[in-house]
Amino acid sequence: MKSGVFIERDGVLNRARVERQYQVSPLTFEDFQLHQDAVPLLARLKAAGLMLIATTNQPGLSRGYQSRRELDRMHDSLRKTFHLDDILVCPHDETDHCPCRKPKPGLLVEAAFKWRLNLDRCFVISDKWQDAEAARTAGCTSLLLESPWLGRVHRDFVLPDLGAVVEKILALRTAKRPMTV
Ligand SMILES: [Zn+2]
Numbered sequence: 001m002k003s004g005v006f007i008e009r010d011g012v013l014n015r016a017r018v019e020r021q022y023q024v025s026p027l028t029f030e031d032f033q034l035h036q037d038a039v040p041l042l043a044r045l046k047a048a049g050l051m052l053i054a055t056t057n058q059p060g061l062s063r064g065y066q067s068r069r070e071l072d073r074m075h076d077s078l079r080k081t082f083h084l085d086d087i088l089v090c091p092h093d094e095t096d097h098c099p100c101r102k103p104k105p106g107l108l109v110e111a112a113f114k115w116r117l118n119l120d121r122c123f124v125i126s127d128k129w130q131d132a133e134a135a136r137t138a139g140c141t142s143l144l145l146e147s148p149w150l151g152r153v154h155r156d157f158v159l160p161d162l163g164a165v166v167e168k169i170l171a172l173r174t175a176k177r178p179m180t181v
Contacts, residue, residue: 002049002116003050003118004051004115005053005123005124006055006107006108006131007042008054009056009078012127014074023149025066027065029074034077034081038162039081046083053084053111054086055107055108056087058090058091059093086114088100089107102130102131102133103129103130103137103153104137108140119140124141126145128144132144132153132155136155142156143156143159143168145160
């Protein structure tokens with residue numbers, strides 16, 4: 001079975017505005033600014049044999065203020081820029097009580113089924129507690145970037161930047177690899 005890295009979209013792969021201490025997702029392709037610094041870092045994870053999968057809650061789809069067409073344009077660009085294997089979206093509002101809106105682990109479970117991933121050997125990267133909680137429930141290792149949104153849930157590592165996160169994942173992969181004779 002394969003291993004993968006689940007990466008929260010807003011704030012990690014693209015910029016997210018902050019309003020009243022919350023991140024606000026970009027709604028149009030024109031507002032969608034990618035973190036180009038992340039490109040070579042994610043390439044190192046991919047070169048190490050890890051699948052790259054972005055995950056995102058986009059309740060604007062069910063609330064009606066996010067157009068599917070604009071989201072598709074954003075995600076085409078995201079996929080091409082970072083060479084992502086997949087992008088998984090929860091389109092629901094919290095009142096839908098779906099199993100996929102993070103902090104629930106549904107997107108991770110869906111990806112594991114679709115791509116035959118061993119969740120025990122997968123990693124989650126985010127700047128928010130919801131992803132750490134989803135990782136804990138699914139059995140993945142969580143690596144959070146320092147931010148105002150980490151909350152108090154269990155997380156495995158908190159690191160200052162994406163470069164440090166990538167180094168940590170590569171070190172953990174080396175440590176876990178069984179010795180071959
Ligand atoms: Zn959902």
